[in-house]
Amino acid sequence: xxxxxxxxxxxxxxxxxxxxxxxxxxxxxxxxxxxxxxxxxxxxxxxxxxxxxxxxxxxxxxxxxxxxx
Ligand SMILES: [Zn+2]
Numbered sequence: 001x002x003x004x005x006x007x008x009x010x011x012x013x014x015x016x017x018x019x020x021x022x023x024x025x026x027x028x029x030x031x032x033x034x035x036x037x038x039x040x041x042x043x044x045x046x047x048x049x050x051x052x053x054x055x056x057x058x059x060x061x062x063x064x065x066x067x068x069x
Contacts (some may be wrong), residue, residue, distance in 0.1 A: 002021050004020055005021070006032070006048040006052065006055060007019065007031060016053075016055040017056055018056070018058060018062060019061050023060060025058060042057075
């Protein structure tokens with residue numbers, strides 16, 4: 001299980017991206033939202049989708065999620 005976070009992407013409030021703890025693209029603590037512990041990025045993306053809509057997994061730290069698509 002890893003901690004997952006969502007962040008706003010760019011200037012669009014409704015576009016979000018999920019990162020896992022330790023990702024080098026994870027912004028500082030003031031610019032991210034804690035989602036919770038999840039065993040797969042897929043679960044974290046689902047949770048972020050419920051909260052914000054239009055959420056994607058990070059291409060760097062959530063690649064296992066993309067491979068399953
Ligand atoms: Zn990431």
